[in-house]
Amino acid sequence: MKTSQESLWLENQLCFPLYAVSRMVTKLYTPFLEKLDITYPQYLVLLVLWKEDQITVSDISEQLYLESNTLTPLLKRMEKKELICRERSKEDERKVVIALTRKGQELQKEAECVPTSIIEQFKSDDVKANEVVELKLTLNKLLNMFDRKLSEKTV
Amino acid sequence: MKTSQESLWLENQLCFPLYAVSRMVTKLYTPFLEKLDITYPQYLVLLVLWKEDQITVSDISEQLYLESNTLTPLLKRMEKKELICRERSKEDERKVVIALTRKGQELQKEAECVPTSIIEQFKSDDVKANEVVELKLTLNKLLNMFDRKLSEKTV
DNA sequence: TGTGATTATATCGTGTACGATGTAAAATTC
DNA sequence: GAATTTTACATCGTACACGATATAATCACA
Structure with missing residues (x-):
């Protein structure tokens, strides 16, 4: 169980790698x-x-x-x-x-030619192709979920 | 096999859900x-x-x-x-x-109290807890990979 | 049919991001 | 030990993001 202090550590956050990776990919x-x-x-x-x-x-x-x-x-x-x-x-x-x-x-x-050039740079020893596929699936699910939540609030 | 045209469809991009979800989470x-x-x-x-x-x-x-x-x-x-x-x-x-x-x-x-309040909002029928854990792991791997690539370029 | 609500876009102000460049202090090299 | 290079921040300009608000056109309905 995490203490409330530990929950505030940068490495325990989900949001941070999301934010950092998004910016890095844009830079790619x-x-x-x-x-x-x-x-x-x-x-x-x-x-x-x-x-x-x-x-x-x-x-x-x-x-x-x-x-x-x-x-x-x-x-x-x-x-x-x-x-x-x-x-x-x-x-x-x-x-x-x-x-x-x-x-x-x-x-x-x-x-x-751009998409394949970018995908190329995602390949590495640590990150397998199926992990990238899973990543995309989960992100799309989250996107749809947040999208639904937003439209519910408007209604 | 995707055509080069299809590779340019928004829904076939990995980068887009990354960018959109990142912004949505910031909004959360x-x-x-x-x-x-x-x-x-x-x-x-x-x-x-x-x-x-x-x-x-x-x-x-x-x-x-x-x-x-x-x-x-x-x-x-x-x-x-x-x-x-x-x-x-x-x-x-x-x-x-x-x-x-x-x-x-x-x-x-x-x-x-902030981190738990946010995690709460990630929970949904579509996105299971283990998927969120996987997401975080993969993002952290990517972050480390890009980090290494950046430092290599400086050397 | 008028009039209030809704819709579609625009404007404004603030706060990031980031490439390019500047500057002063410290480290390195000759 | 003076010249050169590197390091650590800062400044500048451009381009997003986004909350709040404005505006004009359309819609809804009494």
Whole structure:
């Protein structure tokens, strides 16, 4: 049984390795994304748009769990780089439709090598492939759980 | 076998749930930390200091994997809140020693309930306790691996 | 049909993160 | 022991995150 003091040790926390690994993985992407002149959150937006183009800000918001206060400035920066277009919907003037430009579409080909390059760096003697698979499964379960909790609170 | 297109789908990425869950867990802490008038990274600094007081900025940097460009302003804000003292070391004028104030020490008692409150929220029908343990183990392995890689590059 | 509630996005302020660079003290080298 | 290198922090600029709030368009319904 852990004492209440011990429960406050950094090495006993789950949250800390989650926070630290997340930042380190983002750093892994940086050299690859720099070549494409994009940041990691911008890459995530592109992943969403490459799957489905011409979607609203709130569609992106739902998929990435980022609010408009984060997305609006981020999307404006992507517009300035001419990766996307932002346009008010005709049917519903509240909505803003995000569409890939030619440049944004063409970036997909250049990005196709990124995922395997990253996975490569996860391989090591200590961390087996099946552990990484388990990690991803558990994280996705947690994500869905937190997602449900959030929507329950709104209702 | 995944196509190169499919490898760019958000749901096939490992990095994304890592990034999203990390942010969500930080949000879980917010209501608890707000009562203590601290942020999540400030809480991490306190965790380090509660274990070992009177350490240098680079000691904290090593444990949290945060550089001085992040820590210096963060520690200054904590100094303004009178949680810590920042003082140049007499032996080595380059070093800055961080020490808890009385207020910073006393905050520990109030924080002791936080870890269990958070763990409580991880429990769910979908995510079993042993999965959370596995998650933590794998994340720590990855953290150590990336840590080694970083130090190799410096050498 | 008007009017209050809801929705979709934007703005503002604060606090991280982090690459690049600066600076002064200490260590190393010649 | 002076010059060079390294170390320990600090500063600067840019880009997220996010709580709180604003605003305009749409919806709901009395």
